[in-house]
Amino acid sequence: MGIVTAFAASHAPGITGWPENAPPDQAQRFLEGFKSLHGRLTSARPELLIVLTPEHWVNFFLNNMPAFCLGIGESFNGPIEETAWLKVPKATLPGAPRQARALFDAMSQEIDIAFSEELSLDHGAMVPLHFLTPQMNVPIIPIIMNCLTHPLPPLSRCYRLGQVLGDIVRGWPERVAIVATGGLSHWPGTPQAGKINVDFDRKFLQAMIEGATEEFTRYTDMEIESQAGPGAHEIRPWLAAAGAARNAKAEVITYEPVQAWATGCGLVAFDEFH
Amino acid sequence: MSLYFVQKLFYHLNVDPKAKKLFQTDPDALLADYRLTPQEIRAIKEADLAALYRMGVHPLLLRPFATLKGIGNADYRKALAGLAEGN
Numbered sequence: 001m002g003i004v005t006a007f008a009a010s011h012a013p014g015i016t017g018w019p020e021n022a023p024p025d026q027a028q029r030f031l032e033g034f035k036s037l038h039g040r041l042t043s044a045r046p047e048l049l050i051v052l053t054p055e056h057w058v059n060f061f062l063n064n065m066p067a068f069c070l071g072i073g074e075s076f077n078g079p080i081e082e083t084a085w086l087k088v089p090k091a092t093l094p095g096a097p098r099q100a101r102a103l104f105d106a107m108s109q110e111i112d113i114a115f116s117e118e119l120s121l122d123h124g125a126m127v128p129l130h131f132l133t134p135q136m137n138v139p140i141i142p143i144i145m146n147c148l149t150h151p152l153p154p155l156s157r158c159y160r161l162g163q164v165l166g167d168i169v170r171g172w173p174e175r176v177a178i179v180a181t182g183g184l185s186h187w188p189g190t191p192q193a194g195k196i197n198v199d200f201d202r203k204f205l206q207a208m209i210e211g212a213t214e215e216f217t218r219y220t221d222m223e224i225e226s227q228a229g230p231g232a233h234e235i236r237p238w239l240a241a242a243g244a245a246r247n248a249k250a251e252v253i254t255y256e257p258v259q260a261w262a263t264g265c266g267l268v269a270f271d272e273f274h
Numbered sequence: 275m276s277l278y279f280v281q282k283l284f285y286h287l288n289v290d291p292k293a294k295k296l297f298q299t300d301p302d303a304l305l306a307d308y309r310l311t312p313q314e315i316r317a318i319k320e321a322d323l324a325a326l327y328r329m330g331v332h333p334l335l336l337r338p339f340a341t342l343k344g345i346g347n348a349d350y351r352k353a354l355a356g357l358a359e360g361n
Binding site: 018056057058059061062063080081082085120148149187188189190191193194230 | 278281282284285288289327332333334335336337338341347350351354355356357358
């Protein structure tokens with residue numbers, strides 16, 4: 001059956017942790033967007049989720065930082081953050097070890113990806129999944145991407161990873177949904193936290209709409225960081241999703257620059273799978 | 275300068291509940307496992323966020339450390355106010 005739907009979503013902890021700090025109409029518009037994606041995902045009846053999500057110092061450290069790591073475990077726990085802070089209940093999500101190993105074998109022909117039987121999920125995966133699959137019962141294959149610390153995997157390789165992933169999964173019998181999480185512009189944990197570059201975000205989303213994200217693979221890390229903050233390195237999973245969707249045009253479900261969540265918050269769905 | 279070990283400590287506080295518990299009950303015992311300078315030990319024990327940021331601690335290691343120390347969003351912003359973007 002292959003890919004039945006593909007989304008990309010921001011994952012700021014404030015979305016679940018402190019929604020009340022955002023202007024109510026803005027928070028509501030964003031959360032309505034998640035509701036709409038939940039509806040699409042439910043209709044697509046996925047049997048498996050491939051979740052492309054950034055590393056946030058919960059699986060890897062500077063002694064061993066893979067560019068990409070595919071989770072082949074039986075199950076995954078998350079979120080690692082305290083429930084009182086993130087307000088996402090802790091859960092054990094089923095993995096898909098057989099398909100994950102097959103995916104690893106096939107991807108390894110083109111991409112040098114690491115694997116792990118044990119990965120923790122944090123707000124990066126769990127905030128979007130909290131809205132998309134609140135029962136946390138759809139088996140997942142997480143792919144953790146280093147969007148966190150230099151040297152970062154080149155944006156072009158992240159896009160290529162998505163292309164390889166998409167080409168493989170299209171031939172699978174399972175109904176697979178791809179969920180990419182991260183970004184958009186933000187300066188998390190820095191003195192500039194709260195700053196959002198709406199122009200950058202809109203330009204990126206416009207590229208998603210036009211199926212022209214390859215342009216962004218030519219940005220240097222310095223350009224991304226100076227324009228849209230270190231958090232914008234998390235456009236990597238978005239570019240991977242665009243690659244998996246063969247750069248199909250995307251529909252922007254919502255975009256809200258939410259100051260209280262310190263993040264340009266976007267949600268997109270790829271038309272090809274709608 | 276042992277920024278690496280300051281960051282390694284913060285990483286362990288993220289991922290290892292035993293380290294987190296020891297940090298809260300007997301921080302000296304935990305800190306002894308890391309190669310830290312007296313200045314770093316002081317900054318960690320006093321949760322001197324500005325000093326830790328200036329040392330080069332990654333913001334996404336500093337933020338959860340601050341949360342562990344009970345420092346909320348507003349106080350975190352206040353502690354770093356005026357510092358140049360450094361990491």
